[in-house]
Amino acid sequence: MPRLPAHIQIYSDESLESYLLRLCQANYFDSFYDFALELKHLLWEQESGAAGGLPTELAAINIYHAQQDSGRRSQALFLVEKMLELKPFTLLDITFKHGTSVDLYQRATVSYQNHIIPRHYLRQNSIPICPVCLQGEQPYIRYLWHLEPVKACVEHNCKLVECCPRCNETLNYMESELITHCFCGFDLRKCEQEPADAKSYWQLNPEAFSAFGDCSFSEKLAVLSLLEQLASDKNQEVLLREGIDFFSRLLEERISEQLTLATKPLSKLSFRTLSAGLIDELSKVSNLPQGLISGVIKAILIKALDTPKTSLGCLGDSLLSPRECAFLLQSSVNDIYRLYETGVLSPAIRLPSKQTIQSYQTIFRLQDIAGFTLSCSSFMAVTSSR
Ligand SMILES: [Zn+2]
């Protein structure tokens, strides 16, 4: 196995691009392009197929950028690890990999170690830095700086710097191929340290997510992504402080707005229409904390079982699809089909025999499903988790 002459330490919270860039510089290459060509050449000698999986552009090197050839990309990085005499998967461990949630509904995710990150949270054009972190003996880029909602360095309690104070250009080490300096030559370690502000509320306050239980980092990102989707114009701090009440209020508002527009009896309308797709919106975000899900389910059950009758009927008369039933019961669509086939759940509308029910087809009565949910042990598990 050929070897690269200089080896450097790899940090467990480093980005892949940062490590490769530092490695390139430690081996005295003029540019990352030259370094990548050399790597490809060395790989070619080992395993011709894998060499093709490695791009020459630093900003494109991470695994999540690779589509059909992501297998070859991982293989190439695996062989680079071997070349560097690293333990297997140490390099792969600091990549952003494709998330495994491929459900029709779920938004794309990437993963870094055991964290699941909504893909749209990966910064595209600029990577800010913490000037104090860069003052360390071995300056390197933290993977966290690649994430859009990360606005501050919690360790140093300061804002991340997005633009060079001298030339005002946005910082991106993958473009400049410089870790401690801007394109213009300014030493970023000399940036003034500004205290973190309200935008970092979620990062700086450990109690910010307490309404949803004890949340992991991935769950926090999922909550932020959902809140942005549901209330883009609102202050993050206000939404997080409101917790479950925000969802109850949102449900209430949506239903009353839809009821004013309704012309058909509610027994002919879907709950999806009446709640403006609230369950669908929640299902699109993977990794939401159980405390949030159970809070929303409770809010829906209360509305379903206790709404005054109007001239068009009551909310409980509206219809649910198997997918929405699965959400309320916290089970799978297949479970709902089984409950239907065994006669435990009966459809509210007559279906032609032999017709296959589609997962989005609204056929079950909200009130029936709400009652059934309360009778299930899974519901007790959901509520006692709060
Ligand atoms: Zn820092």
Ligand SMILES: [Zn+2]
């Ligand atoms: Zn500059």
